[in-house]
Amino acid sequence: MIPHLISTRDLSREQAIALLDISADMAESGARENKKLPALRGKTIVNLFYEDSTRTRISFEVAEKRLSADVINFSAKGSSVAKGESFKDTIVTLREMGVDGVVIRHPSSGAPHLLAERDWIDVPVINAGDGTHEHPTQALLDAYTLRAKRWGDSARSKGLDGLRVVIVGDILHSRVARSNIWLLHTLGATVTVVAPPTLLPPGLSEWPVSVSYDLDAVLAQPCDAVMMLRVQSERMRAAYFPNAHEYSAGWGLTLERFHRLSPDVMILHPGPMNRGFEISSAAADATQSLVLDQVANGVFVRMAVLYSVLTGTEVMS
Amino acid sequence: MTSNIVMQSADVTRAITRIAHEILESNRGSSNLVLLGIPTRGVTLARRIAAAIASIDGVHVPLGSLDVTMYRDDLQKQPLREPAPTNVPVDIEHATVVLVDDVLYSGRTVRAALDALTDLGRPDVVRLAVLVDRGHRELPIRADYVGKNLPSSSGERVNVSLSETDGVDSVDIEREAP
Structure with missing residues (x-):
């Protein structure tokens, strides 16, 4: 449906409603005793957080785990970034380790867009908040x-x-x-x-x-x-x-x-x-x-977004 | 493209009625029965079978839908599949669950359904009812109740239409013109 999620401006009305409908299905599974779904089994997703976050990062992590993905949490604090590694070098390193999707929060507006555009890594990118641009x-x-x-x-x-x-x-x-x-x-x-x-x-x-x-x-x-x-x-x-x-x-x-x-x-x-x-x-x-409600629904919506960008071949006809 | 109708409306109705009788016969009545349709047409068929059981036995058996999208083994190979709602109205622990779908083909949908069911509970027995079995199984799965066995080649398409979703009850088989 969508290759990346960078901005809500990119979403058509049909795509937005489809994402909300998939979120509703995810909410239904969240009410079960066994909350886990196997859809992203075998996928590795990195949560790349260059900026502090509690609820968004945890919400993404819960969503990824509910869909059975393997999760890597990266925060710029305490990483090689603190030692001066460039953004590009960090991304290329992750590529070589074989991640299947990137969730990124960055203090600079446009960082997720850059990541989606450049050929540093060819995986779906989800914007988890970039500067004063979009969330x-x-x-x-x-x-x-x-x-x-x-x-x-x-x-x-x-x-x-x-x-x-x-x-x-x-x-x-x-x-x-x-x-x-x-x-x-x-x-x-x-x-x-x-x-x-x-x-x-x-x-x-x-x-x-x-x-x-x-x-x-x-x-x-x-x-x-x-x-x-x-x-x-x-x-x-x-x-x-x-x-x-x-x-x-x-x-x-x-x-x-x-x-x-x-x-x-x-x-x-x-x-x-x-x-x-x-x-x-x-x-x-x-x-x-x-x-x-916003906090609870955040998990379902992020599950829907992860599912939509990480499954399916290319764009729907 | 040529299309051949293989089941008319009356054939579909008769098949559903017969399946309802067979379910009641092998289950010795309607106790513990739960019908779960696989969206979209499986749900419609399950509703029809439940209505047929009610008219035979006078009992309204629990009826639900079981979406299998998240459990498919081809999520990476197909365009994005939008999930459909799952709605299982009763506890399936110790129940006799009859899965209902329109067409049985590779068996992969049923495999996904069995996984989805496992996450919901542990029924005593799981059965499978389909309107059409067209062969070409890729997994060791078979149906317990079949409306019509329809030998087909894998190049053909089998289309099930039901009046609730498609305006008419029929099954047709489409093949590329030679």
């Missing part, structure tokens, strides 16, 4: 979570048509937001992004979104889901807002804003959450919060 499996799991919540048992083969999603926070640095905007658009949802002007990227007018600086005004309109983004202090090398309190007052899902939301509005957060900063604990732990 496609996060967007897929968000779409899966929204679809499952909205349509329940009749979700199969449906998109997210007509769903109104508000994405709030650090759009400038967020690969989660980029991947989500394209995928939600492909699936038929309408997206509004809300952020302080300093945390919006240039060229936003070319994206399929409407933009606002005023969270209260946006939340006064009807919507189906609110996605709060983490404020990525580690990527901020300038003062984008005066202080945490100011940010929270303007763009956080505070207790007061949470109470104003209609109780059927779905609340998402990609994690890890800064409680009391971009999201209050009351909202994070509320019944309409899907934060834990």
